[in-house]
Amino acid sequence: GAVMACLIAIAIVLLLTGIPSSFITSLVQDRIERETGYRIAIAGKTSVEGWPSLGLALHNVTLENPGNGPADLHLTVGEVRADLPLSSLLSGSPKVSELTIDHPTLRLPMLRQRARANVPSRPDSAPADNAAFPIDRVTVSNGAIVFFDPDNRLENRINDLDATVAIGTDRNVSIAGSARPGSHS
Secondary structure, three states: OHHHHHHHHHHHHHHHHOEEOHHHHHHHHHHHHHHHOOEEEEOOOEEEEOOOOEEEEEEEEEEEOOOOOOOOOEEEEEEEEEEEOHHHHHHOOOOEOEEEEEEEEEEEEOOOOOOOOOOOOOOOOOOOOOOOOOEOEEEEEEEEEEEEEOOOOEEEEEEEEEEEEEEOOOOOEEEEEEEEEOOOO
8 A cells, every 4th residue: 555655646746747758858859850850959858747738848949950051040949848638649649739939049140142041851751731730829938039140240139029829720820929129019
C-alpha cells in the first residue's frame, strides 16, 4: 500500500510540475530541420506537461535559415508552448489546440536590392495542401521585429507585438493584434 501511495504521489507531482524530457529536444530539432530546412537550436529546457492539458514547452529557441543570407537573419523565442488534446493523440491525428509563442524577436535585414528568397523546398513526404491545418489557434505575445542595415549598422524596431491567429475548420483565418513601431501604437 505504501509503495502504491508513493507511486501515485510521484505521478501527481510529475503531472503538475511537468516531465523534463531532454530526449524530446533532439526529436523536435530533427523533425523541424527535416520538414522545413531551417536550423533550430533549443538552448533552454524542454518539458512535457500533463496538467491541465497535455503540452510541450520549449525555452530559448533560435531558428536560422541555413542558406547564404545575412548572418544576423534569425528568429529567437523565449518560450514556445503547444497544447494538445489527449483525444487527438489517441485518434492518431495529433492536432495542436493552441500554440503560444512568448517573447519572439525576428531580425530582418533592410536590403537595398531585392533578391530571390532562399526558401527551402518541402520534401515530397509533406502533407498535401488540402490537408487540414493541425493548429487551431496561435498566440504571439511580447514580440519584436528588428529591421537592420548590415552595411550602416542601423536598426529600426517594432516592439510590443501581440497577435492572435485563429484558424477555423473551414480554413478561415482570423487575425487580431497590436504593435508599437518606434513610439507610436
